[in-house]
Amino acid sequence: MSEEKNDIKNEEIQEDVEVTNEEAQADEQAVENEFDLLQNELNTLKDKYARVHADFENIKKRLEREKYTAVEYANEKFAKDMVPVIDSLEGALKSVATDADKAELFDKLKEGIELTYKQFLTSLEKHGVTMVSHDEPFDPNIHNAIQSVDSEDVESGQIVQTFQTGYKYKERPLREAMVVVAN
Template sequence: MSDKQEELNNEEVVQNEEVQKESNVEQNESSEMTADEKIAELEAKLKESEDKYFRVHADFENIKKRLEKEKYQAIDYASEKFAKDLLAPIDTLEMALAAEETSKEVPSEELLSKLKEGVELTIKNFYSAFDKHDITIVDTDGEFDPNYHNAVMQVDSADHEDGQIVQVMQKGYKFKDRLLRPAMVSICKK
């Protein structure tokens, strides 16, 4: 009986080994499917990440182009407010000219007075536009400063010290801290 039992045991061992081999094959196949599934999943994630990257990159490029365009528009139209503020003095000058043409019956002294008033109003409008935009007149009281003054003449003056400004021939202007135009002056030379 022991031979039969041994034979049965051997058969069982062989069957167990075959079952185990089949199980191992099935496990390998299932692990291969799992690996294929993982690869497919990772490829899908990679594709999704690439898609997100390309979209973000495209958005960035669009924003960059839009900001560049806005920057150039801001530069091109930077003086728009100043230009609008200069319209009032032009209107005043045009009204003064129109008043001269329509008032042929008015005495010349009265016409001259009205024209003077119109010019004064125009200058006032210019200075108010200048104030809005930080344009100031260069100071010409006191000593000559080559950074802000342009000496076009030297004159003798008993009332002034050597190097002092005697007369202003043309006003100078500054925009904030920058010089737009130096003042043309004559200075005292002793």
Template structure:
């Protein structure tokens, strides 16, 4: 009977068809798996790229936050600078007006001048510097609070500084309050 099955061409064809069918199914299954692997690799690469970009952004943000960490305290110190400068100027004005050379007044003036100088040096050491008002008006660094008629200055040129401006590194903490020529 086995001889009949081996000799039966229909049985051989059926067995061959089954083997071919299994191979085709295996190939289709392999192709689907390869496609799925490819998609997963692509998703992984995108996620990894997003992670790297986020990591770089966080490092950049942290570095920038550290670089400008003193900005708030710098802004808070500016009124003290203003007060010292006003005190020094009023002492100088009273000496000129009264034409006195009183030693007490001179010592107070000297003390305020030294304190102001020391404070300015300390601030400069940490990147805080006055904004230059020499030359023309620059809206990035100056606020024009009034315009005055001046024969000695060209139009748009700074005539007087009402309040000094300061910058921390390249950022403006406070613009200079100036009057400009018409």
């Protein structure tokens, strides 16, 4: 009977080993399937990363080109607004070449220069360039006092006379106004 028990135990062990082998194979297959899924997901993510990186590089290059173009042509509007001023000056030069009465020619030339001057100032103002007003109180940021004089008409520290007009671009001085200040 002991042999029978051994045989039964051996059969049970054999069945347990077979079940364990089957379970191990099933587990191994599950691990392989999961590995394949993860490998596929990794490949998909690598592909997405490569595409996004390439898109980013393309956008970066395009923005760099656009920035370069914007800087290169930043003054285009200003230049376009100066062309009519040049046309006006050309017209004035052509009018001098005519055989008209000198007094009449002088009056027309003066009028043309005044209109061209106004046109020029309007174009500058359109782009943020303004004259420093002659009526402004003295400000060392936009005025350069080149002389001081005694004056009974103007308070001390006020502008008596402007030698050279100053200009500002928006709020920054382009050129200080040269002025005479009262003592």
